Structures are given as structure tokens and as C-alpha cells.
Amino acid sequence: MATQTSPLKTEEFLINMGPQHPSTHGVLRLILAMDGEKVVKIQPDIGYLHRSCEKIAENRTYAQFLEITDRMDYLAAMSGNMGLAYAVERLMGIEIPESADYKRIIILELQRIASHLIWFGTFCLDMGAVTPFLYAFREREKILDLFEEICGARLTYSYIRIGGLSHDFTEGFLEGIDAFLLQFQDRLKELDDLMTKNPIFVRRTKGVGKISQELARKYALSGPMLRSTGIQWDLRKDDPYSIYHKFDFDVPVGIQGDCYDRYNVRLQEMRESVKIIKQALGKIPQGPFMAKIPKMLKPGKGEVYARIESPRGEHGVYIVSEGGPRPYRLKVRAPSFCNLSILQEIGVGQYLADVVVILGSIDIVLGDVDR
Numbered sequence: 001m002a003t004q005t006s007p008l009k010t011e012e013f014l015i016n017m018g019p020q021h022p023s024t025h026g027v028l029r030l031i032l033a034m035d036g037e038k039v040v041k042i043q044p045d046i047g048y049l050h051r052s053c054e055k056i057a058e059n060r061t062y063a064q065f066l067e068i069t070d071r072m073d074y075l076a077a078m079s080g081n082m083g084l085a086y087a088v089e090r091l092m093g094i095e096i097p098e099s100a101d102y103k104r105i106i107i108l109e110l111q112r113i114a115s116h117l118i119w120f121g122t123f124c125l126d127m128g129a130v131t132p133f134l135y136a137f138r139e140r141e142k143i144l145d146l147f148e149e150i151c152g153a154r155l156t157y158s159y160i161r162i163g164g165l166s167h168d169f170t171e172g173f174l175e176g177i178d179a180f181l182l183q184f185q186d187r188l189k190e191l192d193d194l195m196t197k198n199p200i201f202v203r204r205t206k207g208v209g210k211i212s213q214e215l216a217r218k219y220a221l222s223g224p225m226l227r228s229t230g231i232q233w234d235l236r237k238d239d240p241y242s243i244y245h246k247f248d249f250d251v252p253v254g255i256q257g258d259c260y261d262r263y264n265v266r267l268q269e270m271r272e273s274v275k276i277i278k279q280a281l282g283k284i285p286q287g288p289f290m291a292k293i294p295k296m297l298k299p300g301k302g303e304v305y306a307r308i309e310s311p312r313g314e315h316g317v318y319i320v321s322e323g324g325p326r327p328y329r330l331k332v333r334a335p336s337f338c339n340l341s342i343l344q345e346i347g348v349g350q351y352l353a354d355v356v357v358i359l360g361s362i363d364i365v366l367g368d369v370d371r
Contacts, residue, residue: 012040015352019048023126023356026366030343032355039355042347044340049370057330062088062162062297065330070156072332073368075118078111078147079310081160083332086241087306087317088162091299099287100164101243105280106177107147107160108308109273113184114143115311116266119363123263124195126360127204132194139187142180149173162297164290177281181274188270196267202260209346209358211257219342222335223313224265225362229257235309246283247276259361266363298325312336312363336368 015032018024027048033041053072057065062084069080082104089096121136144154150173151159151166159166195201211221216229226233234251236244252268254261299321307316313335320329339362347355 010035017355019045024359025122025364026369028340028359028364028366028369030355030359032352034352037351037353039347039350039352042344042355044343046340046366046369049366051371053371054330054332057327059326061325062299062327065327066161067156067158070158071367072334072371073310073312073315073336073365074155075365076111076115076311077155077157078107078160079115079308079315081158082108083306083308083310083315083317085160085162086308087304087319088297088299090306091302091304091319091321092293092297094163094291094293096164096291097287097289098243099285100289100291102280102284103165103169103289104160104242105244105247106277106284107165109276109280110143110146110177112273112311113270114140116270117143119266119311120191120263123360123363124201126356127201129195129198129201132191135187135191135194139184142184146173146176146180149176161290163293164288168289169284174281177277181277185274188267188274192267196264204354204357205259205263205361207256208259208350208354209361211342211346213257215342215345216257219345220338221313221342222338223309223311224262224269225313225339225342227252228254228261228265230255235307235314239307241306241308247279249275259357262361262363296325298323307333310335312365312368313339332371334368334371336362336364336366337371340364340369 012033012035015034017030017032019027019029029045031043031045032039053068056068066081066084069084070077072080117136117140121133124132147157148154149170151157211229213229213231216226216231230253232251232253237251249272252265254265301321301323303320305316305318307314314333315335316333318331319327322328343359347358
């Protein structure tokens with residue numbers, strides 16, 4: 001008996017997801033080749049937010065460029081400030097006061113929590129869960145209130161300066177941190193209870209967008225993206241900077257590197273940040289918040305690469321100095337840019353709806369991708 005062939009034929013078609021699309025988390029364009037509902041190929045198209053920040057650095061003094069770092073990863077601007085400050089301090093051999101070091105740690109970990117909260121809320125919103133989005137933003141607002149208390153800004157701070165900080169902590173700020181931490185532990189459990197065992201959330205994230213350890217290394221992933229695969233690598237532990245070596249905290253890791261593991265790692269990291277902040281608050285020594293440095297910074301000839309653990313991974317700053325007040329060359333190693341590159345591999349073979357979840361789990365900031 002002859003077999004009958006189906007008269008129906010399928011052919012690939014293209015879908016442009018973005019650059020004006022809420023689930024691309026900014027002006028990102030994804031060119032999707034589709035076979036029905038399945039993704040055959042993904043091509044991320046970046047550059048819609050390009051501002052040539054690294055070229056601008058060559059025409060500004062080191063102090064002037066610091067405020068540009070706020071505008072790269074604008075959801076973790078304190079980390080951007082720290083990246084440049086740390087690089088210049090290493091280049092010039094500047095030692096900052098111990099008091100400023102402790103205060104920097106508190107600020108950086110508050111920023112990590114704020115960044116993870118906005119990721120948590122938008123990630124859940126991508127899957128249609130509105131309540132976690134509102135809860136996460138409610139808690140983030142409290143951190144922004146604290147930042148406003150010490151530097152007058154809520155998004156672009158320029159608070160961590162080369163040599164220390166722009167302002168000292170106020171009594172109201174310290175009391176505000178205590179009040180926030182006391183309440184946040186219960187709020188974090190609330191977020192955990194909402195999503196971690198939610199059957200719809202688990203089915204949308206478990207086994208979706210899996211990354212092997214070999215693949216993670218191949219694409220130079222860092223931060224929660226890397227740790228979700230089971231690789232326990234955190235610059236705060238493995239290449240300590242500032243005074244992170246003085247604090248006791250764990251580095252959460254995942255198992256199979258899927259969207260669920262990336263979610264869980266970030267959730268646990270917020271708990272560890274609370275532990276670090278509590279330890280730092282109890283040990284802040286007396287002393288100035290700023291080192292004595294020249295008004296015009298002129299590092300000698302040389303080069304430096306300094307890296308810190310931002311909420312998205314390894315944020316590195318490479319500077320070449322010719323001895324003048326401006327960097328001869330400056331290059332930023334942006335974690336969002338490196339982490340995004342793996343999407344073209346792990347998104348293939350997934351459903352269109354899963355691409356939204358996978359992209360959300362990467363936690364990109366387009367200002368960090370397009371510099």
C-alpha cells in the first residue's frame with residue numbers, strides 16, 4: 001500500500017521582536033527565524049542605544065567621566081562608579097580610608113539587592129505575573145529612598161568617587177538601613193513564597209534555556225548566569241577587592257543552568273547581601289570618607305585592568321594612561337554584553353514564548369550592552 005504524503009508544507013519565516021517591545025528589556029531587536037512556533041535561529045541586533053561612552057572617556061578627565069559610568073548599567077550605577085574608581089585607585093596607588101571601604105560595601109550590596117529586585121519583578125511580569133512586579137518595586141523604592149538620602153539622586157548617583165565617597169553617611173541613613181533590613185527579610189520570604197513553588201512558574205522555567213558549564217566558559221559568562229551552571233565563581237570571593245575578604249557569606253550556585261536556576265541564584269544572593277550589610281554595619285570604623293588626593297588626577301604612564309562583581313557579573317575597566325589628566329584609552333568589559341551573546345545558542349529549538357523567558361532570565365541592561 002502506497003504511503004500518502006501530506007499536501008501541507010511548512011517554510012521558515014522571520015519575526016522581528018523589538019526594538020520597541022516590552023519583553024526585550026530595552027531597545028534590543030531579536031531577529032527570529034521560526035518554523036511554526038519553534039525557533040530555528042536567533043540573531044540579536046544591538047546598537048540602538050549606542051553612545052560611544054568609552055570614546056567620550058578620552059576627552060574627559062577621570063573625575064568627569066565618572067558620572068558617565070552611571071549611565072551605562074543604569075540599574076546598578078553604584079557598581080559602575082566603583083568600577084572606574086577602583087581602576088584609577090589601582091593605577092595611581094591611592095589608598096582609601098577604611099571607613100570609606102566599609103561604607104562602599106554597604107552601598108554596593110544595597111545596589112545589588114535593588115538591581116535583583118527590578119530583575120525579579122520584570123522577569124515575573126514577562127510571564128504575566130503582575131503581583132510580584134508590584135511587590136519587588138515596592139521594596140526597591142525603599143532602597144532608592146536611602147540613596148536619595150545620601151546623594152540626592154535615585155538612579156544616576158556619582159556617589160562612589162575616586163578616593164572615597166562624595167558624602168558621608170548620615171544618622172538618618174544608618175537608621176533607614178536598619179529599618180529596611182528588618183522588614184526586607186520578611187518581604188523576601190513573601191517573594192519566595194509567591195514564585196518559587198508556583199506550578200506555572202516552575203513549568204515555564206525548569207529545563208528551559210539550559211546552559212552547560214562548558215558552554216558557559218565558551219561564552220565567558222559571569223555573575224548569576226555563570227553560577228547557575230554550578231560553577232562557584234564570584235570575584236568577591238575568588239579575586240577579592242576592597243574589603244570583601246573580611247566578610248562571611250556564601251556564593252549560591254545552581255545545578256543545570258536553566259531559567260529556574262538563574263532565578264534561584266539571584267533570590268539567594270539577595271539573602272547573602274543582607275548578611276554582608278549587617279556585618280559591615282557593625283564594624284564601620286571612625287574616619288574620613290575621602291582620601292587626600294590631588295584636585296587634578298594625573299596617573300603616570302601605565303595600564304590597569306580592574307574588575308568587580310556587579311549584579312550582572314564581571315564588570316571590568318581597562319585604562320591606558322599616557323600621564324595626562326585624561327585616559328589615553330578606556331575600555332569597559334560589560335557583563336550584559338557577554339551574557340547576551342549566548343542567547344543565539346540556548347534559544348534555538350525553544351518555543352517563541354520561551355524566548356521571552358530566556359531573555360528575561362539573562363538580566364540585560366541595554367545601556368550596558370550599547371556603550
